[in-house]
Amino acid sequence: xxxPPDRPPSPVNVTVTQLKANSATxxxxxxxxxxxxxxxxxxxxxxxxxxxxxxxxxxxxxxxxLWDLAEDADYIIQVQSIGLYGESQASKRVHFRTLKETDxxxxxxxxxxxxxxxxxxxxRQLQTGEIIIIxxxxxxxxxxxxxxxxxxxxxxxNDSNNNKExxxxxxxxxxxxxxSGGLLRxx
Numbered sequence: 001x002x003x004p005p006d007r008p009p010s011p012v013n014v015t016v017t018q019l020k021a022n023s024a025t026x027x028x029x030x031x032x033x034x035x036x037x038x039x040x041x042x043x044x045x046x047x048x049x050x051x052x053x054x055x056x057x058x059x060x061x062x063x064x065x066l067w068d069l070a071e072d073a074d075y076i077i078q079v080q081s082i083g084l085y086g087e088s089q090a091s092k093r094v095h096f097r098t099l100k101e102t103d104x105x106x107x108x109x110x111x112x113x114x115x116x117x118x119x120x121x122x123x124r125q126l127q128t129g130e131i132i133i134i135x136x137x138x139x140x141x142x143x144x145x146x147x148x149x150x151x152x153x154x155x156x157x158n159d160s161n162n163n164k165e166x167x168x169x170x171x172x173x174x175x176x177x178x179x180s181g182g183l184l185r186x187x
Contacts, residue, residue, distance in 0.1 A: 008083035046074035
């Protein structure tokens, strides 16, 4: 009979805030004058498919984030205080329902998300534009180099042909000069 007075009283003012599609925050108050070293939360889907027990000791927190919830689902939670000599009775059952994913779209945060998405799209467009410009510049350089090489080959071919033509007549002229020169010398 002495054990129940040592147990802390049940948490009060249990509320669910920051409701989202996959998470929610549970907060509560603890009556003053009792040593509370932690809490325990029983989370259960109303259809009974999933149950979770969260226990935290050595903390003075009066709130807990419930994560990995199913969207658009009904949940029931109860909170217990953990004292030095045991746990309190469970608090009153609190019912809440998670949001649908689409319910978050009209909120301000999602509008900001849309703006950031638009910004990202603009960035993507800029990036693709820059890539197109870079590719165009590279193609132009390739074309310039190809034209230069062709022109260089044409000039080279012309020079070699001209040199051949120049050397042929000079050699033809030089061959008769030598004997004539020799003839002049002999005279």
